[in-house]
Amino acid sequence: MTEISKTAPVLVTGASGYIAGWIVKYLLEAGHTVHGTVRDPAKPKGLEHLKALSDAHPGQLKLFKADLLTPGAYDAAMQGCELVMHTASPFIITGFTDANQALVRPAVEGTRNVLEACNRVSSVKRVVLTSSVAGIFGDNADLKAVPGGVFTEEHWNTSSSVSHQPYSYSKVAAEREAWKIQKAQSRWDLVTINPALVLGPSLARSSASTSISTMKQLGNGTMRAGAPKLVMGVVDVRDVAQAHILAGYNPAAEGRHIVCAGERSLLQLGTVLRGKFPQYPFPRKETPTFLVWLVAPLARLQRSFVRQNVGLPLRIDNRRSREKLGLSYRPIDQTVVEHFQQMIDDGLMRRR
Template sequence: MTLIDRNAPVLVTGASGYIASWIVRYLLEEGRTVHATVRDPSKKSSVGHLEAIAAKSGGKLKFFKAELLEQGSYDAAAQGCELVMHTASPFIIGGFTDANEALVRPAVEGTRNVLETCNRTASVKRVVLTTSIAAVFGDNQDLRKIPGGVFNEEHWNTSSSVDHQPYSYSKVAAEREAWKMAKAQTRWDLVCINPAFVLGPSLTKVSASTSIETIQNLGSGKLRTGVPRLMFSLVDVRDVAKAHILAGDIPAANGRHIIAAGEASLLDMAKMLAPKFPKYPFPKMEIPKAAAWLFGPLTAGISRKFVSTNVGWPLKLDNARSKRELGLQYRPIQTTLTEHFQQLIDDGLLKRR
């Protein structure tokens, strides 16, 4: 049981990020003090939306410059904090030449760097770590090895590597490092938040993510000829942010928490959006797996191994623990998709082909 003083500042790493921005907003709206780490506190395109939120809230916001791979750079921000929300981690699916340098090393060493700061900071009592369902499983086909056919918090990703699903590998490697460090000391405890594929409105127009790209592709016409049968587990970014705050404040919170509203395929998502936005060219059919295997590397930048181990395979995750122990209530997937799509239109980020 860990009691957090709500008057003490809360450290949020990577505070300008997609999920972190919502965490900061909710904390400020509760009147709390936030120590926000970012790469460049003077960069208005990165922090301006947070400053605007702070100005309208009853909370206090203070920025600190920090880098994942710079040892000691989080020390000043952690001073006086009892609760640390570590969200900062690279979220890159492609476009790099060295997966270890682009993803794995920053995720693992960055986590180690932040937790070493927690070890040095006497005030810290709890760390809430943003991890992912990618630390639970690597490929949809991994489900065939799971009794009952449902992933839960007891399961760990053992199928990813630097060469196959390197983003997923970076998440499981970072979380394992976090648990190793947590168990090596007794002053602070660790609670992990394992979100599904995060969708929903962003608090800034400059946010770039795979989430945004996926929704853009569905509505732009890029996929009008059809989509592969690829199942996703989805969750609203606002529910993920709430989960972090609940995990920080509930004294009995512990362990891992899958944060997922439910599952849907790419075609399911298109069918949810099409009636709301009839002018956009959403896909209306699924393409055969053989076609996805043949053309995926050329048209979508996905490997044939990814197609083999994900396309056509079912997916199911158990979110019962998050509802039971955190009291989390989930938004309907259709609501999340609709509000996300509308924001892309409003922000001028959706162009039809």
């Protein structure tokens, strides 16, 4: 049982991020003092939402400069904090040439740098780590080896590598490193949040993320001829943020927590969006899997990804987040509609 003081400041790493922005907002609204780390607090663009939150809650938010790969960069921001929420990690799936340099090294070394700072700063009592369902499984095909056919927190991703699903590999490697460091000491405990695909409105205008690229492809005509038969876990960004806070302040919280509102196919998401935004060319049918496999290289998809995911079922158990954290979930349909509406408002989708 770890009691966290309501008056001690909370450190949120990567405070300008998609999930972190909502964590900061909810903490400030609850009256907490927040220490947020960003790459450059003086950056003129990209931090407007944090500055607005700071203006709305005078004296409660302090930003610190910190880089994931700089040893000791988090010590100053962590001073006096009992609770550390480590959200900072790269979230890119395509567009890089060296997966180890772009994804794995920042995720693992960044986690190591933050947790080694926790070892040095004596006030720290608990770390809440933003992991991913990618720490649980790498491909939908992994479900075939799971008794009962449902992924739970007991499962670990063993199918991803630097060459296959490198983003997923970076997440499981970082989480394993975190548990290794935590188990080597006894002063602070570790709780992980393992969200599925995170959708929903962002506090930052025009934020770039894989979540947005997925929504763009649904609505810009990329899947007009048909969507791959791909099923994903989906969760609202606001629920993910609340999960972090519940995990931080619940004295009994421990271990891993899958955060997922349910499973949806790309076609199901497109159907919901077409009902609200009929002027956009959302998919109306699914493409046969053999055709997806055939054209995969043209779509910058690995054929191994298609073989291990497209056309295969997915089931994810979220009971632990509901029963142990007390988390309740927004309806997925509401999440995707609000996300797409914000993309229109921000000019990311051309009005039709």
